[in-house]
Amino acid sequence: MPELPEVETIRQRLIKGFDKSPSILNQTIRQVSLFWPGTLAEPDPHTFSAFLPGQKILAVDRRAKFLVLLLSDAYLVVHLRMSGDLYLEPQDSTTLYRDSKHDRLWLDFESDWRLVFNDMRKFGRVWLLRDTKDLFAKLGPEPFDEQLTSDVFAEMLHQRSRQLKPLLIDQSFLAGIGNIYADEALFKAQLHPLRQSESLTLSEAGSLLESIRFVLTKGIDRKGASIDWVYRGGDFQNYFQVYQQTGNPCPRCGHPIEKTKVGQRGTHFCPVCQKIETGNS
C-alpha cells in the first residue's frame, strides 16, 4: 500500500521518466478515458473530461500521500489508497501487451504517451480542483518539515492523549505515515504501539521523530516497498524489521515478533524491546 516513500518514488519517476518512458512534464492532454466513474471524487465525469484536453502538466508535487499535478489552469490530485498506481506507457501498449482490467483512468497526451491510473481495489480517488486548500486543510505536518523539531513534535504528542500506533497513521497528526512505516518507526524507537502519546519523555519523542525520518528515508532510498501482489519495483520489503515478520526473531533480541490488532490495523512489534512502561532513561 503506497505510503509516503512509495508515493514519492512514483512522483520522481513521473518527473524524471522511468524505464523507457519520458517525463510527464510539459506533456499536453489530448483525450480522457474514464472507465470507473467512482474513481472521480470531483467534479462530475462530463466536466472533468471536457476541461482536461489542452491542459499541460507543469509540475508534480506531493503532499502527504497525495500526488499533485499542477496543470495550466487547475490541480489534478491523485490518492492511490491501497492498490493504485500511476505511470506512463505508450498509447498502443494496452491493446497489444497488457491486461487493462484494472485501469480506471487514462490521460492520453498529444505525444504517443498515456498516463495510466490503475487501481485494482477501486479505493483510489482523483480530484480536479482550482485550489487544494480545502482538501489539504486537515493534514498534519510533513515528516521532513524543517519546522518540525523534536521540541515541536514532543508538544504535539503531549497535546494528544492517544495510543502511539493509531496516532502515527492519523494523517491529521502527521502526514504520510501508514501501517508499514508506523510499525517500523516504533520498533526502531523501541516504543510500544500502545504507549500513550502524552507519556513520552522529551528524549523518547526525539527518538521517535528521528526513527520516523530514518525509516522513511530508507524506504525512499529503496524505491518503496513492493508487498502483496502489488509490484512497484522497490525492495524495501527486504529490509522490514517487524512488519510482516510475525514469529521471526527480533533483529535486536531474538524474541519472536508478535502481531496484534490496534485500532483495526494489524500491528507488528517486539514485546521485549518495545516496552509499554514509561521509560525514565
Added chain:
DNA sequence: CATCAACCCTGAGAGC
C-alpha cells in the same frame, strides 16, 4: 476529543 465499527473493494489463501 478518543474509540470503535462499518463501509468502500478485490483477490489471495485456507478449509472443505
Added chain:
DNA sequence: TGCTCTCAGGGTTGAT
C-alpha cells in the same frame, strides 16, 4: 477442482 469464508488496509462517516 471449485466452492465459501476470512482477511488485508487508507480514509471517511457515524455512533458512543
